[in-house]
Amino acid sequence: MNYTLHQLEIFKKVAELKSVTKASEQLFMSQPAVSIQLKNFQDQFKLPLFEIVGRKLYITEFGNEIAKAATKILDEVQAINYKSNLFEGKLAGKLNLSIVSTAKYAMPYFLTDFIKENDSVDVTMDVTNKMSVIRALENNECDFAMVSTIPKKLKIERIELMSNQMFFVAGKDYKVEGKEVNIKNLNKSIFLFRENGSATRLAMERFLIKNKIEIIKKMELTSNEAVKQAVIAGLGISIMPIIGIQQALKNGELQILNIKGLPLETNWNLIWLKTKNLSNVAKAFRDYISENKNDIIDQQFPITQIT
Structure with a gap:
């Protein structure tokens, strides 16, 4: 057998993710390059490491054992590199x-x-x-x-x-009358919230309660990126940290609503x-x-x- 450490790393990642596509993304390689190395690695064994059923990849029992061995080998190689660097006076x-x-x-x-x-x-x-x-x-x-x-x-x-500043934002087509938005009119909109436990959600809830805003319609999304895309699409409005939306503001996809009491700042x-x-x-x-x-x-x- 003449497999390489690179092939071990690729197979370990494929076995972990059960996907050549996802493995290629995490390894920063093209999908064809991963597929070729995976085939070359498989060709060195008489027993199959994986099988394709439908469009899904499944690791065989033998493949799982090889993946475990690959993990141990790669960990040992990493340990050798660490020790070498430490002896050279490098931080590792x-x-x-x-x-x-x-x-x-x-x-x-x-x-x-x-x-x-x-x-x-x-x-x-x-x-x-x-x-x-x-x-x-x-x-x-x-x-x-x-x-x-x-x-x-x-x-x-x-x-x-x-600083972490948070503003109320809306999509580019959201109609605003005057320079400052009347906070009492916000209840006509759909409010887009982060999931329970999110600090951004907590800040938004406190702001709405403090200003006695009635929530008629709301939607919950589980990531900041999902909220941003929903606001861009015109689905609703939300309080969002400025750090994650600057490009969208620059592109004109989002607009900041000028509301008294904002930005919130942590x-x-x-x-x-x-x-x-x-x-x-x-x-x-x-x-x-x-x-x-x-x-x-x-x-x-x-x-x-x-x-």
């Missing part, structure tokens, strides 16, 4: 992050130069809802979390990153448990953020604040 290891969905528009910019400077650091970033982020933090499944609302029940350390925070024993990689990232956050914000987010 894993950094695990859990962030709320809207933070995906910001966190990559806080990571980019750190990863470029430390190419032996592997990053796992789970983008999910607030409740899942807090759960990951509680269960010690991540080093850091990025949130706009600080969990009150946890003893945490934090670095305040940047702050993005990088948080971690006080009791967390941070790895060398995690400590280095914490220090990097502390030292460079202002420069990153000035360079990457010069127009995130609208007044």
Whole structure:
């Protein structure tokens, strides 16, 4: 047998996702390239690693055993690389992050130069809802979390990153009379909410209750991107963080409704448990953020604040 580490990695990813298409996306390869390597890997075994039934890919029992072995081999190779880099004096290891969905528009910019400077650091970033982020933090499944609302029940350390401004937005065809929208007229619209547990939803609910807005029609969506697309399509209106909609505003797909009392403003925070024993990689990232956050914000987010 003469299979390569690259083929092991491809088969492991295909076995994990049960899809050549999804594997190619995550591996940043074309689908034909993945298919060719998968075939070359299969040709080295007498027993089938997978089978296609209908349009679905299924991993055989033998294939599952090979996938487990591939995982162990790749983990050992990674460990060798880490040890080699450590002996060379380089920072090496894993950094695990859990962030709320809207933070995906910001966190990559806080990571980019750190990863470029430390190419032996592997990053796992789970983008999910607030409740899942807090759960990951509680269960010690991540080093850091990025949130706009600080969990009150946890003893945490934090670095305040940047302002998170939220505005009421509507599609380009939403009719507005005058320069300022009468908040009492909003109840004629369909309100688009994030799911329960979302900090954006909580802020929107508090604003509506405070201003005694009656909700006649509403819809719930499970991601910021879904809400944005629904607003663009003219399905309804919503309160959204400015950080995730700037391109849509620039393109004229969305408009900010000029409403008294807005924007709502919170702050993005990088948080971690006080009791967390941070790895060398995690400590280095914490220090990097502390030292460079202002420069990153000035360079990457010069127009995130609208007044």
